[in-house]
Amino acid sequence: MFFLTELGARLKEARLARGYSLDDLQNITKIQKRYLIGIEEGNYTIMPGSFYVRAFIKQYAEAVGLDADEVLTEYRKDIPEMQKEEVAQSFTQSPSRRNMKATSSNKMMEAMPKLIVALFAIVIIIVITTLYIQKTGSVPDVAEEDNKPIEYEQNPNSTPTKPVEDNEETPEDDTEENVEPEEPVTDEPEVAQTISEGVVQGEDSTFEVSGTDSLKIRVEVAGDTWVGIRNEQQQEQVNATVYNAGDIVENDSTANGYARIRLGNSKVAKVYVNDVELTYAQDRMTQNIILKLVNEGQGE
Numbered sequence: 001m002f003f004l005t006e007l008g009a010r011l012k013e014a015r016l017a018r019g020y021s022l023d024d025l026q027n028i029t030k031i032q033k034r035y036l037i038g039i040e041e042g043n044y045t046i047m048p049g050s051f052y053v054r055a056f057i058k059q060y061a062e063a064v065g066l067d068a069d070e071v072l073t074e075y076r077k078d079i080p081e082m083q084k085e086e087v088a089q090s091f092t093q094s095p096s097r098r099n100m101k102a103t104s105s106n107k108m109m110e111a112m113p114k115l116i117v118a119l120f121a122i123v124i125i126i127v128i129t130t131l132y133i134q135k136t137g138s139v140p141d142v143a144e145e146d147n148k149p150i151e152y153e154q155n156p157n158s159t160p161t162k163p164v165e166d167n168e169e170t171p172e173d174d175t176e177e178n179v180e181p182e183e184p185v186t187d188e189p190e191v192a193q194t195i196s197e198g199v200v201q202g203e204d205s206t207f208e209v210s211g212t213d214s215l216k217i218r219v220e221v222a223g224d225t226w227v228g229i230r231n232e233q234q235q236e237q238v239n240a241t242v243y244n245a246g247d248i249v250e251n252d253s254t255a256n257g258y259a260r261i262r263l264g265n266s267k268v269a270k271v272y273v274n275d276v277e278l279t280y281a282q283d284r285m286t287q288n289i290i291l292k293l294v295n296e297g298q299g300e
Contacts, residue, residue: 005042007057007075012040014064018264018286019226024242028224029059036060042078050080065285193274198281203288205281209273210294217259217291218272219249226264231256257293 015025026033035056038046047053057079058068072079193212198205209215219227221243228240229251237251240262253259263269265285271278273291280287 005078007071007078008040008042010071011057011060011064011066014061014066018064020064020242020264024226025060025063027242027244028063029056031056031059044080053080193276195273195276195278200282203284203286204290205287206290206292207273207278207281208292208294212274212293213254213295214274215253215257215259215291215293216274217251217253217261218275219261219263220270220272221245221247221249221268222270223265223268225266225268226262227269228262229253230260230262232258232260234260253291254293257295259291261289261291263287263289 015022020028022033022036025031025036029036035047035052038044039053039057039060044050044053047056054072058072061068061071194210196208196210198207217229219229221227223245224242226241227238227243227249229237229249231237231253237253237256237259238249242264243249245268251259261271263271263286266280266287267285271280271289278289280289
């Protein structure tokens with residue numbers, strides 16, 4: 001029978017504060033659920049070794065927003081020390097880079113003669129082709145007479161063309177004078193969407209969206225993170241859960257004019273408002289993004 005240790009209690013408290021279940025944490029860290037339970041209960045005997053105990057605790061702490069190095073240092077007396085045999089084993093299990101480099105060098109040396117022969121053959125083909133073109137490409141000067149300028153005989157009966165005086169007006173000039181220039185048509189500039197700077201209060205960052213009548217939200221996920229969207233009455237608008245890399249969470253909050261986006265790991269999630277990426281007001285892993293649609297016509 002195992003009970004929660006001080007380290008396990010702190011990790012579990014941080015997990016519950018983020019709203020993660022053990023299944024959610026298993027999806028985020030890829031650590032088996034039984035090992036997560038063992039960490040919270042201080043039951044390290046089920047672990048593959050003390051090396052994995054420290055690694056699993058570090059992943060657990062990072063997933064729930066704690067400083068992993070600080071946790072390992074503060075509770076080092078409760079964590080089993082890593083044995084020298086395990087360190088040596090972890091190094092011996094990885095392939096030797098020197099052997100891999102030597103193998104690749106040997107393969108390169110074996111392929112070198114073939115490459116040299118191929119390059120030599122290409123050079124010979126190029127030389128032969130160049131000589132053939134030079135031999136057959138010379139064209140004798142057959143049409144030297146064609147290059148002479150053609151002389152035309154002047155007909156004595158022909159009358160010279162009368163030059164047009166500068167004073168005479170042509171119909172084209174009259175046409176140009178009568179045509180009035182068209183006034184350029186200018187399009188009225190469209191009002192661009194603007195998003196105010198976020199007002200920070202604890203985990204909340206509030207933004208006002210103006211210059212638009214829509215509030216369409218898209219969250220693109222690049223890693224495991226919790227995503228939830230609620231309206232002003234705190235009603236869930238999407239399935240609030242842990243999303244994986246490549247997932248896209250979308251919701252049209254235009255009718256509500258309000259949206260509260262809960263991000264468990266904001267560093268792996270991008271928020272777009274009407275296809276415009278939102279810049280976070282604060283640099284923290286877990287935070288709430290609150291969006292308010294401001295209608296400039298209200299209050300007139």
